[in-house]
Amino acid sequence: MKYIGKKRLFISLIITFLIVGMFAPLYGASTMFDSIYRSQFSNKKSTVQLSNTTGGGNSNGYINVLLPQGSYDYCKDKENCIILTEKISSDWQNHKIQFQTFGSNQVTIRLSSPKKENSKRIKYPVVVDYQNLKVNNETIFSEPKALWDDEPFEYTLKVHNGETVELEIDIRRHHWTFDEIKDLQHFNPLMLLSVFILAFFFSYQVVQYIAQYKILQHYSRIDIFFLSVFIILLLIPASYMSKEEKSLRENRMLASSPSLFINNTFNTNYTKQFEDWFNDRFRGRKSFISFYKHFTYFLAKNLYSYKDLYFNKKTFWGFSKGEIISRQMTKKERLTFINNVKRLKSFADNYNINLYINVVPTAPCIYPESRFPFSIDCSNIDLIREDFKSNGLSNLLILPYEELKGHTDLVMHKLDPHWSEYGAFIGYQIVMRKIKERYPKLKILSENDFKITHSNLTRTDFDYKPSPGYIFNQLQLSEKVLTAQYKNYEPKNVSLKILKFEPATTITKSKNQNPLKVYMIGNSYMENLFYFMRYSFNDVIKKRMNPPEFSSWEFSRWEKDIIKNKPDILILTTTLSSGDPLKGIFKEDK
Amino acid sequence: MLFSSMTFIYVFLPIVCAIYLCVRQGLKNHVLLIASIIFYAWGEPSYLAIMLLTILINYIGANYISRSKKNTHRKEILALTIVLNLSFLFYFKYFNFVVENINGLFKSDIHFIKVIMPIGISFYTFQALSYLIDVYRGEVKVQRNIYKLALYICLFPQLIAGPIVKYRDVDEQISNRDVDFPKVVYGIKRFIIGLSKKMLLANTVGAIADKIFTQPVDQIDLPLSWLGAVSYTLQLYYDFSGYSDMAIGLGYIFGFQFLENFNYPFISKSISEYWRRWHISLGSWFRDYMFLPISRALSLSNSYSWLLQKIGRKKANYVLSFIALFVVWFCMGFWHGAAWTFIVYGLYNGFFIFMEILSGWNKNFKSLKIRFFQHIYTILVFICGLVIFRADTMTYACQYLMTMFGLKTNSVLLYQWLYYIDRIEVIAILTGIICATPVFSKMLYVDEKHKVLRSFINIWLIILFILSTSFIAASTYNPFIYFRF
Incomplete structure (x- = not known):
């Protein structure tokens, strides 16, 4: 021992362990440490599948709990199938789910873990532990079960039409044992030994080399330490490239590894693609970005901003610069808008459809102070009203503006551009009153038809999942900023059948006193409105104009479908931002 | 590839350093040359040819000059090589500007060319010219090894943003240099300082400047205009000096010692001094290869002798200085970019320098009051100059300057102040101002005995x-x- 030096040996061993950890894939434990850490200690949430519910036959069993964004395809191509997804953590969490059945049949509740192919980024499979499953207060099992994707637990129960089923379950991320991980990772102890010995030789040599600086050349130990730290830091980002395909936070696909040659020719964009690939996948990217955001958030006194996204730390309003209306519509834009409406009306008249244009004001017009320090120009609201009036189209226009102002409860989401459930409910009533002018027997749902609660989340998008808001997610804000209380609406005693549930199309059927078919086209502001509309009409078809694959209105996308479905009512929902709200709806307007 | 990119810091730099430190002495230059070529070709591979052509032209030109015995022949080759060097620069940087002005002046319709300016062309062209002129003057020996000359011209640390290294300063280092522990550590420290200047200060204050300067002048009021001007001044300083620090630091890592490019310009007491502290390598290049030769040529001309007789030595010298300064500052402004704003910026600086020579304002005064006013004057003149530098058009620059001095008051603010500046920006500006003075100048030179x-x-x-x-x-x-x- 005295020949090699205790200090040097100690430092060499530390470096050896670091190297052994870095080369874990070589001996089949690529994420062994990571998985142990994540399963035992980390409370970080990740979205996994909680249960898979299938209804048999043609009459459908379904659960009225909706999917988070990014999980559209979980139940793709399977009829009568809805997957519930929940965020799980390493601690037990209790979940209560209530759903109402439509039609008499059986419902299968399938508890499992996410499919392996859906979680490529995680080298070890995400396995979920379940315990205390209760269906309608009857305990099905109580002991913890680790349920794998290919070893699910299934429970089938018979249901009657309109029956409410209550499901209660505790879930957590599976806690791995060392033996489980060893088996899973195809652990190779001989390879580990080889890596360890080689790493020790290498690290001892490096330490010896550094020691020479200190001992033989009398260099500052402080600088030797500084240089060592710098070199380690320099090696970290490139030491592992993430295998994730999509960044949920950024709502985009991550750049894939570029090829130097494409079809035997040199890829001239290789360098650019390489940079994109590296920038998207280097080790520690999320941590560095998170650190940056926390650091800048901490330093910001009033207005925290990042790439045109803003959060006011005093008022707790968050917004993107894109929603600030900074200019009036030009005369040409106004004319195009009116002409588009006229063409739509002509189409609707031809097929005996009642057309309504629902223009939702954006949050800045309802709460101008919320966009401080930006100035707000909402003069387009008056201009549009004037144009509709002068062209004799006032009976088509629904523009809930004054009605949305002056409420104690928030009608707009504070961390999202959309209206809250309460705002949408007010909008719903205005829309219904407008329709009632044509259909006097129309029954309008009131607040008494809903169970109203308050929470700091509100629905914003087509998943109808209470959300902290788009700005909240993008800016990675802390939950502490969710100070607002929103009215949440849960329907009482209503039956609803979802025939189709996709980002671009949702079709619902319900039994109520308004036997009309409604066809709704619109942007995301339509979603919360649809949430109420679907309980009011027998048939509602909702077409979203801007799922990710589309970016603009193109009426031709829905024209044939409208003719085929012969709706009684056609509602177009758009937002009042700068420019023509229906820009590009007909081809020549593009 | 930018120094302040993930790819450079975490892929390119570690790989190049590792290979460079592992190979034997004789191969180090080759490693650096290949790295420099990859570095340059990374962004736009097609323009690599321009740089390689520049290397070839200067190698051949300098060799001919050194071998030629006839002075006229040497002059001709020098002139030809300079023209060839400048023709690339003209074509890529100035052609469209000239065409635009000709079209505007003569109502002609000459077509513009679609080119993107090769990165760093202004820097490496000037480096090449310095080598060529030094060879012609006999101040340096001609480089017979084309790889060494190529390394001088395209050495990646100073390739894209300077400093403009003169051949005579690195001639010896290219052939014979040591990489030792203190140099590497110092280099890393300089690199980190440069990176921090760029990422933490320049980008933060730059965001304020961008917000303000992208707005129409009638949406900017007096305080906001000053905030924009000060922010831009700090942005430019920290951006440029940050890059220079990174270049110098990288140079040290590879064993080179480049000369400093910035020396706390904001403590200057005159514009003349300012330009001896700001972008020193450019200033000294123009001094050595333009100002002094022009002054010498003018002083030897018949016109100067005639002037001497007519108005006396002192006044004749003023005239001589004026002409030389005008030419130099015109070119200096034009070097910064192909726009009238840059030319005016150059002449603006030249004007103040000439006025300082005339008035003696650039001298060292003992009075504290005068020295204080000298500082204020210098900073004011430079900040105003940078408004011209930053503005897209001269009209915008003039209106902006009028707003700064309260001569244009009918502004309507579109955004509240909070849009431009919050605590993080205040911290960045204050840090920027403090660090622009030599308060921390000795930070990297603390003696080893001060361990804490x-x-x-x-x-x-x-x-x-x-x-x-x-x-x-x-x-x-x-x-x-x-x-x-």
Whole structure:
């Protein structure tokens, strides 16, 4: 021992362990440490599948709990199938789910873990532990079960039409044992030994080399330490490239590894693609970005901003610069808008459809102070009203503006551009009153038809999942900023059948006193409105104009479908931002 | 490839350093040359040819000059090589500007060319010219090894943003240099300081300047205009000096010692002094290869003798200085960019320097009051000059300057102040102002016996490095902003 030096040996061993950890894939434990850490200690949430519910036959069993964004395809191509997804953590969490059945049949509740192919980024499979499953207060099992994707637990129960089923379950991320991980990772102890010995030789040599600086050349130990730290830091980002395909936070696909040659020719964009690939996948990217955001958030006194996204730390309003209306519509834009409406009306008249244009004001017009320090120009609201009036189209226009102002409860989401459930409910009533002018027997749902609660989340998008808001997610804000209380609406005693549930199309059927078919086209502001509309009409078809694959209105996308479905009512929902709200709806307007 | 990119810091730099330190002495230059070529070709491979052609032209030109015995022949080759060098620069940087002015002046319709300016062409062209002229003057020996000349011209640390290294300063180092521990450590520290200047200060204050300067002047009031001008001044200083620090630091890592490019310009007492402290390598290039030759040529001309007789030596010298300064500052402004704003910026500086020579304002005064006013004057003149530099058009620059001095008051603010400046920006501006003075100038030279202070500085530098990395990483965060409406 005295020949090699205790200090040097100690430092060499530390470096050896670091190297052994870095080369874990070589001996089949690529994420062994990571998985142990994540399963035992980390409370970080990740979205996994909680249960898979299938209804048999043609009459459908379904659960009225909706999917988070990014999980559209979980139940793709399977009829009568809805997957519930929940965020799980390493601690037990209790979940209560209530759903109402439509039609008499059986419902299968399938508890499992996410499919392996859906979680490529995680080298070890995400396995979920379940315990205390209760269906309608009857305990099905109580002991913890680790349920794998290919070893699910299934429970089938018979249901009657309109029956409410209550499901209660505790879930957590599976806690791995060392033996489980060893088996899973195809652990190779001989390879580990080889890596360890080689790493020790290498690290001892490096330490010896550094020691020479200190001992033989009398260099500052402080600088030797500084240089060592710098070199380690320099090696970290490139030491592992993430295998994730999509960044949920950024709502985009991550750049894939570029090829130097494409079809035997040199890829001239290789360098650019390489940079994109590296920038998207280097080790520690999320941590560095998170650190940056926390650091800048901490330093910001009033207005925290990042790439045109803003959060006011005093008022707790968050917004993107894109929603600030900074200019009036030009005369040409106004004319195009009116002409588009006229063409739509002509189409609707031809097929005996009642057309309504629902223009939702954006949050800045309802709460101008919320966009401080930006100035707000909402003069387009008056201009549009004037144009509709002068062209004799006032009976088509629904523009809930004054009605949305002056409420104690928030009608707009504070961390999202959309209206809250309460705002949408007010909008719903205005829309219904407008329709009632044509259909006097129309029954309008009131607040008494809903169970109203308050929470700091509100629905914003087509998943109808209470959300902290788009700005909240993008800016990675802390939950502490969710100070607002929103009215949440849960329907009482209503039956609803979802025939189709996709980002671009949702079709619902319900039994109520308004036997009309409604066809709704619109942007995301339509979603919360649809949430109420679907309980009011027998048939509602909702077409979203801007799922990710589309970016603009193109009426031709829905024209044939409208003719085929012969709706009684056609509602177009758009937002009042700068420019023509229906820009590009007909081809020549593009 | 930018120094302040993840790819450079975490892929390119470690690989190049590792290979460079591992190979034997004789191969080090080759490693650096290949690295420099890859570095340059990374962004736009097609323009690599221009740089390689520049190397070839200067290699051949300098060799001919050194071998030629006839002075006229040497002059001809020098002139030809300079013209060839400048023709690339003219074509890529100035052609469209000239065409635009000709079209405007003569109502002609000459077509513009579609070219993107090769990165660093202004820098490496000037480096090549310095080598060529020095060979012609006999101040340096001609470089017979084309790889060494290529390394001088395209050495990646100073390739894209300077400093403009003169051949005579690195001639010896190219052939014979040592890489030792203190140099590497110092180089890394300089690199981190440069990176922090760029990422933490320049980008933060730059965001304020960008917000203000992208607005119409009638939406800017007096305080806002000053905020914009000061922010831009700090942005430019920290951006440019940050790059220079990184270049110098990288140079040290590879064993080169480049001359300093900035020396606390904001403590200057005159514009003349300012330009001896700001972008020193450019100033000294123009002094050595333009101002002094022009002055010498003028002083030997018949016109000067005639002037001497007519108005006396003192006044004749003023005239001589005026002409030389005019030419130099015209070119200096034009070097910065192909726009009238840059030319005016150059002449603006030249004007103040000439006035200082006339008035003697650039002298050292003992009175504290005068020295204080000298500082204020210098900073004011330079800040105003940078408004011209930053503005897209002269009209915008004039209106902006009028707003700064209260001569244009009918502005309507579109955004509240909070849009431009919050606590983080205040911290950046204050830090920027403090660090622009020599308060921390000795930070990297603390004696080894002050172990606590040295440790503290090293820890601080590591924190700065992590912080800068997080700022770079954050720039890779590109959410698909799906506005949904």
